[in-house]
Amino acid sequence: MKNKNIFSIGELGLIDVIKKQFATSKNNKNIVVGIGDDGFCFKSGKNNICITKDMLIEDVHFKKKWITPQNLGEKAIEVNVSDIAAMGNVKPEYALIGLGLPPKTSEVFVKNLFNGFKKACDKYKMIVAGGDIVKSDKITISVTIVGLYKEKVIKRNSANNGDLIGVTNTFGDAGAGVMLLYKYETKHKYNKDEYFLISKQNNPKARLREARKISKYLTSLTDASDGLYTSVDLLTKNSDKGAEIYMDNIPISPSLKKVFKEDKKQMNFALFGAEDYELVFTTPKSKAKLLKKLVPEISYIGRINSSKKVEYFYNGKKQKIKYTGFRHF
């Protein structure tokens, strides 16, 4: 057998390797949502519990000099709450924080990091319930959130033909923000628009409130942690469907337009720039107006069909889109 490395088989190849070994969760009647969604959901008696687990690693997900320790702490919680939001109407209840820290880390850094954890947890009325601190070379933050829910959760695999594809707010800002940090680091004097993009990268907010407002009208839902392109791919593939995406309708912020003037660049950030943490969902056409009333920051960017492929249109013309996003492997 040829032994490839995991970069050469890619993230999806890797997930296939793993799924083959763990194709068992269907056998358990208490599991509501198993491997391959934003959160793991199970029944416990009459109660429903949803658990997320997301890791942030120094020099992969962030650079220490680009983000304050407090923002880093907040972000570690927000990205997990975003996974909770991606399941619909779930209340995040407890947070467990696993931390790897280099021994040379300063006490002030740790205090500020925990200030960030606390600020974000307080915001959601969550309790930090435990965790683990170990030594490591790179700062490693592994958060687990326990959420409780009553209504049904919204999975990735239940989009229907004809459903509209909706999103919250704007796309590409966080990806553009990290590009600025790569280019100018923190020495640069950023203008207001640049600062907006960077704060979307360093200080993202989970769309929990929005998800809870609209969840009962949704057929499928995820959050855009790896770019809009990947989110659309996840919803269509998991639902065994296809889609048409109207790129003209993808919401781009005024700041992104000012800082990166070229249309193509904006679109690249929107499709492949990661970490926007916005909601990407499908809903029957009949509910579209109601949702926009509940959450005015919603835009509709496309429509589900039965083609099993995702086609992109710009100005009415079909576009060839090549994946250029970040890949872990």
Next chain:
Amino acid sequence: MKNKNIFSIGELGLIDVIKKQFATSKNNKNIVVGIGDDGFCFKSGKNNICITKDMLIEDVHFKKKWITPQNLGEKAIEVNVSDIAAMGNVKPEYALIGLGLPPKTSEVFVKNLFNGFKKACDKYKMIVAGGDIVKSDKITISVTIVGLYKEKVIKRNSANNGDLIGVTNTFGDAGAGVMLLYKYETKHKYNKDEYFLISKQNNPKARLREARKISKYLTSLTDASDGLYTSVDLLTKNSDKGAEIYMDNIPISPSLKKVFKEDKKQMNFALFGAEDYELVFTTPKSKAKLLKKLVPEISYIGRINSSKKVEYFYNGKKQKIKYTGFRHF
């Protein structure tokens, strides 16, 4: 303010920093066991849920060339099940696996690692319910286990005056095993006793079955992941008690005695060698015989008192013990 690094304030100083920021868990009536025990336990309606979270990091907790990927996968699960066992009679139900992998990691390594996860999860009839894979410099494994329980859990803070201190099996083997690996790495031809010590390091087994058998007779309980000395410290400090420890009674394996002949060395491994993953508990004297009948591998090594200090005796003589164990910080 002087900004110390966390190595200079030490692990306990670090925990104090954190506890001050999160002294809130007492306010929530659903929390049964909060920060500072082996697992986090909460009520959800009529159900009781216990969650653990433990991280293994390459070159801190293991070296890639010292352990097979399958053993590494098994160990990552076992050490979390050990935390579940340390709460008493809890059934581990679901495992979530967060993984950081360097892109150069081979496909075969990943398959074998997951074989290990699967083998250990199958053993406990646990389901792998989700997780997350990201890029990292060092292999990072963060496991979360969700357990369910009916009877009350056994905390660290409820030892009583006069209780006996009991342990399962033998101590020091895993620490001696890692010492052999440091010295000879994997090139050496190990004899049977050396191999036993190394396998206790690389292939530990959680004492779940034992914990479930005896839990209802225990007053306090933890597992010895950081050495017997630290475990005794945790039980006495959390219970606001002291103890006498009779070092002659600390169980040492025949293999450890053969490989490291010096008494003092054996005792150092037993007290400060980490990763034995044995149970350390307290029980009323009246139950001591019954427990030994239920689990013959139990030894009694000391007794709880009200002194608030832990004193060590060898051959009837009080000993001065200096902490020489591994410290993360």
